[in-house]
Amino acid sequence: MKKLVFTLVIGALALAIAPAWSADQADQIIRGQYQAVLGDCAGCHTQAGGKPLAGGLPLETPFGALVPPNITPDGETGIGNWSEADFRNMMKSGIGHNGVRLYPAMPYPAYTRMNDSDIADLWAYLTSVEPVSNKVEANQLPFPLNIRLAMLGWNALNFTEASFQPDSSKSAEWNRGAYIVQGSGHCGTCHTPKSFLGADKDSEFLQGASLQGWFAPDITNNAQSGLGKWSEEDLVKYLKTGVNAHSIASGPMAEAIENSTSKMTDPDLKAVAVYLKSLGSDAGNTQPAKPDETRMATGEAVYRDNCSACHGGDGAGAGVLFPSLAGNSIVAQGSSETLARLVLAGSQAVHTADAPTTPAMPSLAWRLKDQEIADVLTYVRASWGNAAAAVSSDDVAAVRKGLTQ
Amino acid sequence: MASDPPTQVVAGGWHFFSAQEAALVEAIVDRIIPADELSMGGKEAGCAVYIDSQLMGAYGASSRLYTQGPFLPGLPTQGYQGEANPAQRYRAGLAAIDAFLKQRDGKTFVELARAEQDAFLTAMEAGKVDLPNGVKGPAFFGLLLQNTMEGFFADPVYGGNKDMVSWRMLGFPGARYDYRDHVSKHNQPYPQPPVSIIGRPEWLGKGA
Numbered sequence: 001m002k003k004l005v006f007t008l009v010i011g012a013l014a015l016a017i018a019p020a021w022s023a024d025q026a027d028q029i030i031r032g033q034y035q036a037v038l039g040d041c042a043g044c045h046t047q048a049g050g051k052p053l054a055g056g057l058p059l060e061t062p063f064g065a066l067v068p069p070n071i072t073p074d075g076e077t078g079i080g081n082w083s084e085a086d087f088r089n090m091m092k093s094g095i096g097h098n099g100v101r102l103y104p105a106m107p108y109p110a111y112t113r114m115n116d117s118d119i120a121d122l123w124a125y126l127t128s129v130e131p132v133s134n135k136v137e138a139n140q141l142p143f144p145l146n147i148r149l150a151m152l153g154w155n156a157l158n159f160t161e162a163s164f165q166p167d168s169s170k171s172a173e174w175n176r177g178a179y180i181v182q183g184s185g186h187c188g189t190c191h192t193p194k195s196f197l198g199a200d201k202d203s204e205f206l207q208g209a210s211l212q213g214w215f216a217p218d219i220t221n222n223a224q225s226g227l228g229k230w231s232e233e234d235l236v237k238y239l240k241t242g243v244n245a246h247s248i249a250s251g252p253m254a255e256a257i258e259n260s261t262s263k264m265t266d267p268d269l270k271a272v273a274v275y276l277k278s279l280g281s282d283a284g285n286t287q288p289a290k291p292d293e294t295r296m297a298t299g300e301a302v303y304r305d306n307c308s309a310c311h312g313g314d315g316a317g318a319g320v321l322f323p324s325l326a327g328n329s330i331v332a333q334g335s336s337e338t339l340a341r342l343v344l345a346g347s348q349a350v351h352t353a354d355a356p357t358t359p360a361m362p363s364l365a366w367r368l369k370d371q372e373i374a375d376v377l378t379y380v381r382a383s384w385g386n387a388a389a390a391v392s393s394d395d396v397a398a399v400r401k402g403l404t405q
Numbered sequence: 406m407a408s409d410p411p412t413q414v415v416a417g418g419w420h421f422f423s424a425q426e427a428a429l430v431e432a433i434v435d436r437i438i439p440a441d442e443l444s445m446g447g448k449e450a451g452c453a454v455y456i457d458s459q460l461m462g463a464y465g466a467s468s469r470l471y472t473q474g475p476f477l478p479g480l481p482t483q484g485y486q487g488e489a490n491p492a493q494r495y496r497a498g499l500a501a502i503d504a505f506l507k508q509r510d511g512k513t514f515v516e517l518a519r520a521e522q523d524a525f526l527t528a529m530e531a532g533k534v535d536l537p538n539g540v541k542g543p544a545f546f547g548l549l550l551q552n553t554m555e556g557f558f559a560d561p562v563y564g565g566n567k568d569m570v571s572w573r574m575l576g577f578p579g580a581r582y583d584y585r586d587h588v589s590k591h592n593q594p595y596p597q598p599p600v601s602i603i604g605r606p607e608w609l610g611k612g613a
Contacts, residue, residue: 297607298607298608298609301605301607301608302608304597305580305581305597305600305604305605305608308583308586309581309582309583310583312585312586313586366410367410367602367603367604368604368608369609371609372604372608372609375608
């Protein structure tokens with residue numbers, strides 16, 4: 001709906017100030033608006049309830065806080081005095097107007113793969129939005145990390161400007177998916193494990209990573225920890241609606257779905273699914289040891305009394321309202337961080353045009369002790385065909401601590 | 406906040422009752438629900454602990470009720486219509502019982518034999534004892550009976566129903582809310598044990 005309204009507004013503006021924008025320019029702005037959807041610019045640069053793209057909430061990185069700046073065309077506080085060349089250079093190299101070096105919380109290591117025409121469209125769109133005066137102090141890192149020149153060294157070690165390299169042996173659809181996932185979609189920013197310097201470990205591309213108190217799961221086709229049990233249709237449905245028979249999106253992914261993937265075109269979502277389903281391998285999978293029977297019995301008792309009413313005695317869930325825990329990819333991750341967080345804090349599904357119901361899971365932090373949560377998660381992770389490692393009460397305690405800080 | 410989850414009321418130390426009042430209430434709840442082959446008695450089940458806790462809270466102060474006058478006699482179906490809140494009624498009622506018994510028998514309720522306690526409570530319920538200070542025996546007995554049953558059957562989180570004793574007695578499964586797996590299993594006992602709002606012993610592997 002947002003998109004429709006936006007399109008209408010742009011259309012109306014184009015009519016009202018026809019001399020300023022030609023039809024070609026209007027088309028380019030609309031294409032650029034879609035690039036902003038693919039890149040989820042609003043996810044970071046717009047605060048909930050705030051003016052579009054006028055600056056976001058602080059991103060808590062392992063190195064300190066960075067605040068997404070105002071990227072409206074305001075001359076004082078936004079990017080109104082940038083040139084298109086500045087913008088293109090920033091997207092490709094992480095070096096902005098006046099040579100300011102960006103931190104890779106801005107996912108230029110992914111955006112560098114965007115092609116010039118998409119970047120030009122995005123620029124056309126960004127220059128068309130309402131300028132907002134909002135001063136943002138983007139760099140709140142502690143010394144010495146706050147010295148932007150340090151990024152010169154980081155980039156030398158971790159970054160090469162690149163273009164997307166199509167694979168001619170693959171279909172056009174696969175290549176389109178790869179272009180979105182690696183480039184504007186910047187999926188790896190969350191889903192790829194990071195080195196101690198905060199750079200993507202390319203050898204573990206999209207195999208799952210911990211950030212901001214959540215575990216962004218493995219989204220390769222790995223049968224054990226990834227999307228191996230999902231069909232392409234499952235994946236498209238999840239990205240479009242936030243819900244499918246295997247999972248309901250939570251946390252940062254719910255936001256990404258709301259702002260970005262739910263607004264992507266069906267062919268693009270299909271392309272993303274085709275590409276993701278082609279990644280990963282099951283070669284390294286191992287079967288974790290069976291948890292001990294006492295913990296399984298305790299976990300089952302906790303499960304019966306707290307979880308089964310919605311998720312079913314057999315973990316099968318109930319359609320799109322209550323996710324199945326059997327074969328659930330969040331359950332299957334090596335890390336139990338997101339699982340423990342869901343039990344402790346609860347979660348509510350994201351509102352999308354195709355799935356407006358937003359079923360919720362309550363917080364159980366008040367009712368269950370760390371050991372009880374560890375036992376029930378251990379039970380769930382080792383039942384109904386699931387085979388993920390046992391969870392310790394220390395694991396749960398760490399998540400609880402993170403939530404109460 | 407109304408949405409705050411309940412916290413476990415634990416026995417040990419009285420919050421509303423004096424030691425003497427607590428002993429009297431424990432003796433009364435143990436006659437209303439005596440220990441027998443079906444269950445433990447009201448005292449061991451924590452009914453007095455439950456009542457003590459309730460009288461300290463919103464119930465005792467009637468803080469969720471309209472409590473302004475005029476105070477007119479109500480119909481029997483309208484329940485208590487007086488000015489006093491439950492905390493005040495307990496304070497006055499318990500004092501009246503001991504004052505009456507001391508004058509009549511030279512003993513407190515706690516010191517009476519069980520048969521004498523039962524006889525007194527029966528007479529009080531029937532309006533056959535004249536309690537001092539205007540305390541109405543049947544009404545106060547009704548309050549004691551009501552609160553004792555609440556303590557015995559309510560969730561253990563509120564201080565009574567120790568070890569879910571009444572739920573085990575009845576076969577009530579407690580704080581559960583989904584029976585889809587059992588709806589079609591006619592004439593079969595429900596297999597799950599009762600569970601309290603704050604859990605059951607099996608959660609920590611302690612056994613039933």
